[in-house]
Amino acid sequence: MYEVHLVVVHVVRWYKGGTIRAGDYIFSMEKKTKSINWEQDFFVHHRIVSAVKRVEFVSNMMSYIVLRGRWCIIIVLNVHAPSEEKSDGSKYSSYEELEQAFDNIPKYHMKILL
Numbered sequence: 001m002y003e004v005h006l007v008v009v010h011v012v013r014w015y016k017g018g019t020i021r022a023g024d025y026i027f028s029m030e031k032k033t034k035s036i037n038w039e040q041d042f043f044v045h046h047r048i049v050s051a052v053k054r055v056e057f058v059s060n061m062m063s064y065i066v067l068r069g070r071w072c073i074i075i076v077l078n079v080h081a082p083s084e085e086k087s088d089g090s091k092y093s094s095y096e097e098l099e100q101a102f103d104n105i106p107k108y109h110m111k112i113l114l
Helices: 046-051 088-104
Strands: 006-010 018-022 025-029 040-045 052-059 062-068 073-079 110-113
Touching (some): 025 046, 040 062, 046 062, 052 088, 062 088, 073 088
Antiparallel strands (some): 006 040, 018 025, 062 073
């Protein structure tokens, strides 16, 4: 059996926002409205909750969590990329938003893109 300390989930039908305890995990989620199609939320195991510096919800397609590691800061960036059927303009704006998010993250932090 694997022990997973960070889980990223999409499309959760819970609109209250905030954090809740779910077994050994803390569930961190953005307050949602029914008009949002994609949401990213995080389950953080109680063993690493103290390493969480912050959770940012950039848009309905992108969020990230900042973790304090032993030797560096780790940023797990969760992105829902547009599908092949989307317009070129939609794809371009999504990748532009991703590039802007990367530019705002200090270069010396470890980045993990999901």
